Amino acid sequence: MVLFGWLCTLSNSMAKVFLRNFSKYINADAGKTFLDVLRENGIPIRSDCGGIGECGKCKIIVERGVTTPLTEAEKRFLSVDDIDKGVRLACQVKVVTGEYTVWIPFESLLQKYKSADIGFEREVVLKPAIRKFFALAKPASLEDVRADLERLLEGVSSYVDVDGVDTDLYIVKKIPDVLRGGDWSTTLVFWNNKLLDVEAGDTRKRLYGVAVDIGTSKIVLHLVDLSTGETVAVESMQNPQASFGADIISRITYAMKSSENLAKLQQLVIRAINILIERTTSRSGVDKRDVYEVVVAGNTAMHHLFLGINPSYLGLSPYVPAVRRGVYAYAKELGIEINERGVVYALPVVAGYVGSDALADAVAVGLNECKEPCMLIDIGTNSEIILNTGKEILACSTPAGPAFEGASISFGMRAVVGAIDQVFIYFDKSLGDYNVRYTVIGGSKPVGICGSALIDIVTNLYKLGIIDFRGRFREGVESKRLTVENGRKKFVIVWASETGINKDIAIDGRDINEFILAKAAVATGINVLLRHTNLSVENIEKIYIAGSFGTYINIENAMEVGLLPKTSQRKYTFVGNTAISGAKMALKSVEIRKRFEELAKKINYIELAAHPLFKQEFVQNLRLPSYIISKPV
Amino acid sequence: MVLFGWLCTLSNSMAKVFLRNFSKYINADAGKTFLDVLRENGIPIRSDCGGIGECGKCKIIVERGVTTPLTEAEKRFLSVDDIDKGVRLACQVKVVTGEYTVWIPFESLLQKYKSADIGFEREVVLKPAIRKFFALAKPASLEDVRADLERLLEGVSSYVDVDGVDTDLYIVKKIPDVLRGGDWSTTLVFWNNKLLDVEAGDTRKRLYGVAVDIGTSKIVLHLVDLSTGETVAVESMQNPQASFGADIISRITYAMKSSENLAKLQQLVIRAINILIERTTSRSGVDKRDVYEVVVAGNTAMHHLFLGINPSYLGLSPYVPAVRRGVYAYAKELGIEINERGVVYALPVVAGYVGSDALADAVAVGLNECKEPCMLIDIGTNSEIILNTGKEILACSTPAGPAFEGASISFGMRAVVGAIDQVFIYFDKSLGDYNVRYTVIGGSKPVGICGSALIDIVTNLYKLGIIDFRGRFREGVESKRLTVENGRKKFVIVWASETGINKDIAIDGRDINEFILAKAAVATGINVLLRHTNLSVENIEKIYIAGSFGTYINIENAMEVGLLPKTSQRKYTFVGNTAISGAKMALKSVEIRKRFEELAKKINYIELAAHPLFKQEFVQNLRLPSYIISKPV
Numbered sequence A, B: 001m002v003l004f005g006w007l008c009t010l011s012n013s014m015a016k017v018f019l020r021n022f023s024k025y026i027n028a029d030a031g032k033t034f035l036d037v038l039r040e041n042g043i044p045i046r047s048d049c050g051g052i053g054e055c056g057k058c059k060i061i062v063e064r065g066v067t068t069p070l071t072e073a074e075k076r077f078l079s080v081d082d083i084d085k086g087v088r089l090a091c092q093v094k095v096v097t098g099e100y101t102v103w104i105p106f107e108s109l110l111q112k113y114k115s116a117d118i119g120f121e122r123e124v125v126l127k128p129a130i131r132k133f134f135a136l137a138k139p140a141s142l143e144d145v146r147a148d149l150e151r152l153l154e155g156v157s158s159y160v161d162v163d164g165v166d167t168d169l170y171i172v173k174k175i176p177d178v179l180r181g182g183d184w185s186t187t188l189v190f191w192n193n194k195l196l197d198v199e200a201g202d203t204r205k206r207l208y209g210v211a212v213d214i215g216t217s218k219i220v221l222h223l224v225d226l227s228t229g230e231t232v233a234v235e236s237m238q239n240p241q242a243s244f245g246a247d248i249i250s251r252i253t254y255a256m257k258s259s260e261n262l263a264k265l266q267q268l269v270i271r272a273i274n275i276l277i278e279r280t281t282s283r284s285g286v287d288k289r290d291v292y293e294v295v296v297a298g299n300t301a302m303h304h305l306f307l308g309i310n311p312s313y314l315g316l317s318p319y320v321p322a323v324r325r326g327v328y329a330y331a332k333e334l335g336i337e338i339n340e341r342g343v344v345y346a347l348p349v350v351a352g353y354v355g356s357d358a359l360a361d362a363v364a365v366g367l368n369e370c371k372e373p374c375m376l377i378d379i380g381t382n383s384e385i386i387l388n389t390g391k392e393i394l395a396c397s398t399p400a401g402p403a404f405e406g407a408s409i410s411f412g413m414r415a416v417v418g419a420i421d422q423v424f425i426y427f428d429k430s431l432g433d434y435n436v437r438y439t440v441i442g443g444s445k446p447v448g449i450c451g452s453a454l455i456d457i458v459t460n461l462y463k464l465g466i467i468d469f470r471g472r473f474r475e476g477v478e479s480k481r482l483t484v485e486n487g488r489k490k491f492v493i494v495w496a497s498e499t500g501i502n503k504d505i506a507i508d509g510r511d512i513n514e515f516i517l518a519k520a521a522v523a524t525g526i527n528v529l530l531r532h533t534n535l536s537v538e539n540i541e542k543i544y545i546a547g548s549f550g551t552y553i554n555i556e557n558a559m560e561v562g563l564l565p566k567t568s569q570r571k572y573t574f575v576g577n578t579a580i581s582g583a584k585m586a587l588k589s590v591e592i593r594k595r596f597e598e599l600a601k602k603i604n605y606i607e608l609a610a611h612p613l614f615k616q617e618f619v620q621n622l623r624l625p626s627y628i629i630s631k632p633v
């Protein structure tokens, strides 16, 4: 990149920016900052300081194109190494002229991923299962007495194999009147080879689909225009099943008791999906009847409860699901309110505890296409780990428990507004005591601690020698922040006066223990997969961190504390909620669905609890710091 | 055939008889008559005198094999020509030894066809759409955590393409419990590629299907064991829609008025089918839940009413059906009471007035495979004519009206017990007047005249000069049988004292006129097809007479009177109710279904009313005698 911006006159001409992440071109007015240009084009770029060069979060890499020179702000935030690679602050660098190629580091896109409603999504060639074709039929006459259906199909014979078209009673009953009602001009709605509907007139533009990620705690829904591939609206809400248990097992237990209970849980999630469909469509002015397909990702228990499959056997060893392959159903039979002929595709699952959400993660990041070994870790109540060794793909699930989602932690909470998401504990010489810096989601007064902050806290406490390798508070450490309540020691993160709850936000030994159990579970999964395949973390080229972890985590700390394997930080990529991204890719393309089906079949599921290395690994990881075994045994 | 039977000792050894009509071998005890042997093997052979050599109806042709010599009875009934060809009376000729090849003339099979519930049916290789496979799955364990469905399909992977199996919500919901309930031994029910059901244990033997012919006036149903191909039971009843009109048009008119009317007509036929299913299954000890498929033939209006398709456009020019191809539906959605997952296949139709019944006729006799030109005539209220010229297949429909079914004739009735079915009028010199010989179905006192008798009567009256070419009673003919009632002349067939109704059974000018209209309609259809294809009747090798005409008709008379084209009587073959036979063939084999679909597509439908030759032909045929044009113009 040559910095001769000042030599050029800023012109009013349009420049073109190729966004390599999204494989798309956007137009840019010369003179505008890249931040403005990206925002105008709906790219969710992080800019914590609002674009005044004070946060350094808006990093982009201008790989090609003429730019304005480095500002003082950029010099403050960018390392020599950064500058070498073309890293710039989007709020500082301006468009000059000509063509640009820009790469946006995942970290800079994180702001919006924080919501856990969207994730990294690869471009797909639009090839939805639902297709619409317009046919202008020749009216029937005594000289041309072909049957209505065959007359109609003739009009689309260049797109579909007319003889192979699958039809049903609904269609043959509807066709005579639609054909004549629309003056022989008709739109045919196909769902793969099935003639799903016939509509009078030309309705080709009205073609929408919905992708859903049913998480144990949250349901995320995207409305997609299937005629363009554009995401039209995004909505999410808490999974209302939560009132029957925060975790999977308690919901399975509830559903096992009676078919009424199962139906109740099913109805809850379906009603939630209907609400999200209602919100997204009404907000974007889309008619619900123009939504023809719903593609659903979720863990296997959510998948079973959504479909109304008795989940008993998921709760009992050997935890086998009823079905692995994708399940198709009519929206109507499930009670989902879209087009009355609409269909539902529940993506395939891998095993009882590796669901279609994990599969969607893998498809979204292209895990199956890695040339070098790569790994995906979806951290949640149940964490799934998928490893592509280049020769085979393995997956396991590990019950990390709800610590990362804040559920079993004294002041734990989900990564929503008011949650402390980053913590830095240090010895403040001027104070002569430990001090704490933290950030709060939304910037208001803190009300609790979310998972990413928990990692920071435990890492810092351990590094500062405040806790020992078992997570116990060491004797002899002096600090005002070390207090005792009900005989239990704790460390205060935020004093009551600074909080929104008028109570010290602190962490105690039990919280730390919960954390250690959770991190040991994840580390065990990773280590067993690596040792099982005779790989070390050094052999892994890419590690994707996916899922509803909520907010971005401090990778360095996560490695320090033994949650993630210690290796070059560059190998890590945050990809956000790729479960919804993968589901959306499947919604947009039947080719992607094939990939799902193939991958579900191909992935070799490792049942951790039955693995000979499990016990040893788990015990070894039940301590601080890192006990990740990076060499094969 | 060498007649050296007496020279042989009758042995007790088993002989073998190859039945060329049915392409099958049967075993035969030496010393038994062929009639007994055939009866024991369920072959419906005619034997009006009960097998005492007094009726001559049990003719068979022994083409190969050692037989007993001609009896006196045979010498009485067989012509020299017959004897030359190997014709024998089955009740007279006995099995000696070795192997035989026997051909049963269709006329000798007619006895059972008379019921109009069965017809000539070609052997098909059993390949039903519904198949059952037994799978003994390996129980799930921590070492084998495959999903239930995939585990189950593994067991049948040598029979089905596991990845291509189509499944649905019903199956995935049912599978976990069935698998464990049946101790991992399960029967899979496939409908083509769809996994229709899973049943605990081994239920392979319980696999039935039903074929139905929905005629305008009669519904015939056959219950078939799909594991063997055997017909288990046959039932029929009047079409209860008849109370809303004897003919198609009045039912269409009724259904057009409201969707409630349409639903009412649909419900009537479905209830009738349910009754017939109930009767056949209970009579044969079959559980209705073991019936998985219903294959339905019928004219296009019956097809539409059965499926609940608005038939309005069938009643309006250009009379196009809603659909040509076969329609699949779930039995449940139609209200048909078989297995709750059972399916229905409504066979394809050709056009608004050439239905799947005509197609079934064509498939049953193999019309599409004729090497030389051949023709099929299904005589009914609507008569269908299908002509295979060897190069193309054409079909037309002609509204013969209900005369042949007795509906518009003073003493007309259907071919049931009490109907006169054959009539011979002659001048009785001893009486000095015309006299009548007749036969009555069932042998009781006559109560009316059926279609075949009507042909005989008109032919005889014309040949005797009692009526003229316009069908009017000639002046000057003297006979006690010529009476006048309400100013209308009529000819008495049976005097009141001999009848079961205490009333002269007679025919009047209006009846004859109705007959002429009907025969003109049929003759016009035949002639237009022949002239359209530049063929003469001499070019036609085979003419099949199919349908519910009821009883066997006197071909010679039918030719004399101009109903059928005048040609060698040998070309004619009565095939009975081949609509039900064809439907049954389709039930037994998916290959036959393909033939149906192909034929429906291939047949070139000729709309008679729009044909340039129609008017001329019709006018020319509105007279007696034969005006069949046998030379192309």
Ligand code: FES
Pocket: A046, A047, A048, A049, A050, A051, A052, A053, A054, A055, A056, A057, A058, A089, A090, A091, A092
């Ligand atoms: S937005 Fe804060 S430095 Fe650019």
Ligand code: FES
Pocket: B046, B047, B048, B049, B050, B051, B052, B053, B054, B055, B056, B057, B058, B089, B090, B091, B092
């Ligand atoms: S059965 Fe009557 S002649 Fe043989």
